[in-house]
Amino acid sequence: MSAADAQSGLDRARAIAAAMPEHGLFAGTEWRIAPRAFPISPALATQLETLGPQLLAFYRACNLLYRFSVRGTLPRWVADYLDAGKPPALIEASRHNRFKATVPRVIRPDILVQDGDTGGAVPFKITELDSVPGGIGLTAWLNQTYSALGDTVVGGARGMLDGFRQVVSADNAAAASVARIVVSEEAATYRPEMEWIAQQLEAGQFNVRAIKPEELNFGEGTQPDVAYRFFELFDMANVPNYEALLDAACAGKVAVTPPFKPQLEEKMLFAFFWHTALRGFWRQELGERVFAALQQVIPYTWILDPAPLPPHAVIPELGIHDWREMAKFSQKQRELVIKISGFDADAWGARSVTVGHDVPAAEWTAAIEHALASFPSKPYILQRFHRARVVETDWADLKQSQLQTMRGRARLCPYYFVAGDEARLGGVLATVCPQDKKLLHGMADAIMAPCATACPPPFAA
Template sequence: MRNAFPKEGLFAEKDWLLSPDAFPIEKKILTDLEQLAHRLFVFQRACNQLYQLSIKGKQPEWVARYLDAGKPKELIEFSRRKEIRDDVPQVIRPDLILTDEGYIIAEIDSVPGGIGLTGWLNQIYSTFDSQIIGGADGMLDGFQSVLPNGGDIVVSQEAATYRPEMEWIAARLNQRHAVAGVGDSGSIRNFTPARISDPGYSWRVMPAENYEPQDGRAVYRFFELFDLPNIPGIENALRANAEGRITITPPIKPYLEEKMWFALFWMQPLREFWRRELGEKYFIKLQEVIPYSWLLDPTPLPQHAVIPRLEIHDWREAAKFSQKDRELLLKVSGFSPLGWGSRGIVLGSDLPHAEWEKRIEHALATFESSPTILQRFHKGRLFEHRYWDPDSDELKTMKGRVRLCPYYFVEGDQVKLRGALATIAPADKKFLHGMSEAILVPSNTQ
């Protein structure tokens, strides 16, 4: 398996543990994952609709106010342009934590890493396992549906870790379509701007910092919108998008990339909106898997009111919770370097009381510029999985918890599951993400 690694790697300066086995998923869970695809598409479409209705005064104005908090005026105005009004992300990747009861959705990533990695893993494991979810080419098929006629994958320096995997994807797609400049190894040779006028398809990976758009050429955005001040050269691409000369996906809509959507989902004043837009069945199903979440809004409550499920009148009372009652996650909602990955997440029960109190105070003080949510913590179920120990050079078994990342692609009028990356982290890790001590494998059906 090591010998099969692309020469350029997949994640820059990142390692993980290898395993001879895909992560097994029961058929019942797989069926549910396939159904989750359309539910999440409808959920994201409803999120987009709720924001639009809020700015028109047809839903509470505070919805848009929360979602726009801390964002530059120009970016807010751009996100409201009628030309992109109905655009939603074409790749949906939820982070699922597998629990004793099933799974919960920790969050939904609109600019997900791991697409190329999962594509590569699926290809490798499919050579000896016929039950890999998505098969050998599912991830490539899915990503090609996002840029069907070729296009530019625009990656920022902030996201440079993921550049190698996107280069692998581009090379494979070019290789598939026999575009000049792609060698047998799948590496891209001598790609120059002139090549975009070559006959046939072409997918390229381009640095965001000096990207020059080409009319009619689609763009896949691989950078977070909080990073725009560090990408001054992207202005031309945004202008071309606004004028309809190019398409950009995921769309330039920072409000869609907020973790606070889970808190908005649970708010009583919005309950009827969600029921209507999602339908009763989807609404109930999503209630089963979206963890209860709150916005840490410091606005004082009326004397008779309490914060639902916590039964407190003021957020500062949460700062007094015992360790047992602090099985709660604090998460920066978005539009911040801390909103990416697990950088802006803390678990209350892991912190000394004074530190927890300090974090609550900070979240309340910075709410207007960088909203924070509070979310119920759900402990992952323990699984055993074999891995290759690089130190002893032998197979061992890890007992760990699993983050499962299904990759859904919006393909025409369908939303398809094209692969599922399992990250198996050691049992003592609370936050499940890619790390050198974790096993990363594709998933298969039992």
């Protein structure tokens, strides 16, 4: 890198840092600033555009899968797994006829781009779906800021803002619709970004505010048409006014998104996708093309149910009769991940995650035993581990006034906003973690930047 290029990068990074909102975006959280947007190829950008409608179809199929299981037209064990550990009142509310067809209106997969290519396509895997994702305001700000510096960010400068506005606008409502972003204390880290995005939308004459749950009032004053639920369902008992919000949703007084459907927030949905007994359902509801496309990106997943198998049976893909046999796997065979399926504080971030080949055999054995002992109140899943491609990314050390290059692995998080039958891509957040990190998520030594189409990118097709 020439001295001129380095100085240009530092100047851009200083401009990005100076543009930071007064109250920040994540409470108490910092990241490394990239002088330029994270480059991806046009081929990958197109694939990510296509993925949105496919994931919307997947969510809608999952919603039907649960309903049909409850009804008895599909195996009852599907609903039994999804309802495990949930309060009866929440299960009953999730089945309310008023929002039987509703699915999350913000869809965010966590994506790992891999080495190689398949006929010009860029291979990647979705490690999980997050229907109550953080980073919406952050990515909106990043897109706006880097776009102002000339980067061709995916989604454009306003893609995230316009997409989120659609999500919190009442269906078929006039421009005067009222929206409230309800951010719980448990999610307080993300309150600054939601306050920022609300301010941006308010500037466009849209009545939207980020509030605490205790500020909800359905008895007097301005009533919201839409409430964006920025709290996890497992934490509902600790959220003030959640019953009032739930009752208002069931009565049709307010549209709540994501809906009160814990079954759509379980990682075990990926296990159902691969279950041979349900293959006909998926093909019918998704269509052959979408079904085949999702088979390429959804990792093979199992539910860690300790129920004994018949003597002649084996666990698919693993060829074992009992989960505990995994304790004897070699390090290569242990390229597997154990994590809680959902509806628990440990489902957030990487708290419950054990990467098999990255821990000693004793720790791997303990993780297996803990997962099996937690069933059925807290089901765990097992998933194939997929390694992200190594990339080199610049970041600005503003204290030392120099650019650094970091070798790392990137997690890409595209944000899709659902409006009617469309799922539109608003932007893509790249989080580049140091190469030695097996779990990729936001951290102080991670680089976070919006994705932009450029050539040559590190993820070239």
